[in-house]
Ligand SMILES: [Zn+2]
C-alpha cells in the first residue's frame with residue numbers, strides 16, 4: 417500500500433476519517449531511502465522523477481501541475497490550496513520501520529510541507545512561477561513518499577471505533593468483523609507487538625492480545641483467561657499474571 421492511499425480511506429465500519437497509519441516494514445528497498453539523503457541535499461528533482469512523474473505545464477504564463485495528489489491538471493494556485501487538505505493525512509502517518517524513511521517523514525512533516533503551503537493564498541501568477549521553482553523539489557519528494565514508496569506491513573487504526581486493520585504483503589485488509597480471521601490476525605499483532613502501542617494491543621477490536629501472557633522463564637507466549645497463578649504449558653513454570 418502507498419501511504420498516499422490514506423487520503424482515500426475511511427473506516428469501513430464507522431466511516432471515520434482519517435485513519436492512523438503505522439508503518440512497520442517497507443517493500444521499497446531500504447537503499448532507495450538511503451539514497452534520498454544525497455538526493456535531498458542536491459535537490460535532485462530529476463532523480464525522483466525517474467521513480468514517479470509529475471506533469472508541469474505552462475499555459476498563458478500560468479504554471480499547471482498534475483500529480484498523484486491532485487489527480488487532474490490544476491493551476492498552481494488551486495494545486496497549493498488542494499495540498500493544504502492533505503496535511504492531516506500526513507500527520508496521521510507514523511513510521512516505525514527503523515529505516516531512513518522515518519527521518520524523511522519527519523522532514524516532510526516539520527519542514528518541507530510547511531514550505532509548500534506557506535504560499536497557499538498566493539494569487540499573483542508571476543510570483544507563483546518563481547515560488548514553484550523554489551518548492552518544486554518538495555512537491556516531488558512528497559509525491560515520492562506518498563505514491564512511490566510501498567508499505568509491506570503495517571496497521572491502520574480508527575480512533576473513533578477503536579478498530580485496527582492490518583496491511584499484509586502490501587494489501588490493506590479492511591474487512592467487516594464477522595469475516596476477519598482471529599488466529600492469523602492475532603499472530604500478526606504478536607509479530608509486531610513491539611511496534612504497537614499497548615492500548616491498541618490490549619484494547620483494540622475486533623481482536624487484541626488482552627489474554628496473552630509471556631512466560632518469564634522460557635519466553636513462550638500463550639493465551640489464557642486465568643487470573644492468579646498460571647502454569648506455562650511449555651516449561652511448567654508457575655507465575656502470576
Ligand atoms: Zn471506525
Ligand SMILES: [Zn+2]
Pocket residue numbers: 631632633634635636648649650651652653
Ligand atoms: Zn515457560
